[in-house]
Amino acid sequence: MAESNQTDAEIMLKVAGYDSKALEQLYDRYSPILYTLIKKIVDDSETAEEILSDVFVIVWRQIDQFDFKVNNVYTWLVTLTRNKAMDVMNRKAGKLLPDYDDHYEKELILPKLSPEIQALELKDVMDKKDNLNKALSSLTDAQKYVLELSYYGGMDLTEIANKMNIPSVTVKSKLQVAFGNLMQKVSEAK
Amino acid sequence: MDKKKIVDLIKLEVLRCLSEKDNESLQSLKVEEIEFPWKELGDYQNLIALLPLSLELDHPSNELKNKTAMKLYDIRDQIKAKIDARKAQELPEVPAAELSLSVESVEVIEPAEQIEVEEKVLVEVEEGVQFISDEPLAAKEQSFGFVSDFKGKDESETLSHHTNDEISAKQPPKPVTEKEMIEKVVKDFIKTHMEREHESLRSNINKNKILSIVLFVISLLLIVALFIIK
Numbered sequence: 138m139a140e141s142n143q144t145d146a147e148i149m150l151k152v153a154g155y156d157s158k159a160l161e162q163l164y165d166r167y168s169p170i171l172y173t174l175i176k177k178i179v180d181d182s183e184t185a186e187e188i189l190s191d192v193f194v195i196v197w198r199q200i201d202q203f204d205f206k207v208n209n210v211y212t213w214l215v216t217l218t219r220n221k222a223m224d225v226m227n228r229k230a231g232k233l234l235p236d237y238d239d240h241y242e243k244e245l246i247l248p249k250l251s252p253e254i255q256a257l258e259l260k261d262v263m264d265k266k267d268n269l270n271k272a273l274s275s276l277t278d279a280q281k282y283v284l285e286l287s288y289y290g291g292m293d294l295t296e297i298a299n300k301m302n303i304p305s306v307t308v309k310s311k312l313q314v315a316f317g318n319l320m321q322k323v324s325e326a327k
Numbered sequence: 328m329d330k331k332k333i334v335d336l337i338k339l340e341v342l343r344c345l346s347e348k349d350n351e352s353l354q355s356l357k358v359e360e361i362e363f364p365w366k367e368l369g370d371y372q373n374l375i376a377l378l379p380l381s382l383e384l385d386h387p388s389n390e391l392k393n394k395t396a397m398k399l400y401d402i403r404d405q406i407k408a409k410i411d412a413r414k415a416q417e418l419p420e421v422p423a424a425e426l427s428l429s430v431e432s433v434e435v436i437e438p439a440e441q442i443e444v445e446e447k448v449l450v451e452v453e454e455g456v457q458f459i460s461d462e463p464l465a466a467k468e469q470s471f472g473f474v475s476d477f478k479g480k481d482e483s484e485t486l487s488h489h490t491n492d493e494i495s496a497k498q499p500p501k502p503v504t505e506k507e508m509i510e511k512v513v514k515d516f517i518k519t520h521m522e523r524e525h526e527s528l529r530s531n532i533n534k535n536k537i538l539s540i541v542l543f544v545i546s547l548l549l550i551v552a553l554f555i556i557k
Contacts, residue, residue, distance in 0.1 A: 190395035254369025
């Protein structure tokens with residue numbers, strides 16, 4: 138399908154009217170970034186593709202849960218995708234989790250974005266790529282490592298602490314400092 | 328709790344790293360704290376979502392689009408139920424006293440015969456759906472279009488013209504009616520799968536017409552011949 142000039146929010150509005158062509162546009166636009174994220178988390182193409190298609194099924198089924206007041210398509214989709222991929226990985230790893238049903242999906246897979254979040258679109262986000270890379274490169278290796286274990290590895294404080302052989306309190310503080318520094322550097326680069 | 332401490336909890340929340348105890352206190356702060364830093368929460372949610380940008384972009388296989396389309400097609404009943412529920416919500420509430428009256432009036436408008444016809448159409452749609460889903464997907468164009476083309480072209484265009492206004496109003500569009508949806512699916516089904524049969528039927532009818540005319544002319548000739556012989 139040809140690239141359209143519509144904004145993500147415009148496409149999302151059409152998806153909310155169950156326009157399957159709009160969903161296809163959303164897929165064409167977002168599948169590379171979402172697939173990249175999932176693949177980083179699961180490290181397996183087949184599972185990554187399975188999760189990606191499930192994400193679009195969730196979007197189609199739960200579109201009425203998207204907050205059109207906030208209208209943040211990018212963060213909603215990325216967060217949803219990460220949550221779904223983490224859930225699949227945790228279940229595969231045998232973690233004890235509640236049954237996957239509609240209620241679970243609404244509570245733990247669908248993002249709960251802040252009502253005061255700034256709206257982001259993929260096109261605008263792509264322009265921030267260099268700034269983000271610069272900000273990331275300013276972090277120490279340890280800070281980058283804890284962020285990575287947490288975001289892509291889905292590890293909690295104790296798991297990271299065990300892996301790094303340091304106390305949980307130290308992990309907590311490292312994460313908070315790393316994330317704070319990242320925010321500061323990205324903001325400075327604007 | 329001071330703002331810095333709340334923001335520290337927010338950082339862990341967006342990473343999903345909060346302990347159960349901290350999570351409980353943060354959730355209660357969201358409800359109780361009048362000056363909860365919602366903007367900071369939003370900023371950190373956006374920041375964490377930027378992280379995948381640092382990865383080298385990869386692409387899923389082309390076949391995945393078809394697989395996704397199939398999955399979407401399989402949940403068409405759920406979507407239909409959602410559309411129905413949304414429609415029901417949009418209907419104005421009818422006072423109890425008027426309820427029996429309005430039911431009667433609906434019965435008058437919709438005779439049993441019409442209901443039967445609608446049921447038949449639904450059955451045909453279901454049969455069509457089965458047939459479509461049995462077809463090999465590889466032969467089809469990679470598209471979500473066949474999943475549930477609930478919207479006609481005109482409606483889509485109108486919607487796109489009004490999109491900006493609607494976004495400013497921040498309201499999702501109303502779904503198409505069930506009747507329109509059924510008509511569209513039936514038309515698509517007939518167009519895709521019945522055209523050849525229609526053509527062969529049409530040519531058979533034409534042949535039969537010619538044959539009957541010829542037979543009619545022969546019979547006429549025989550009658551005339553018999554009359555002359557007599």
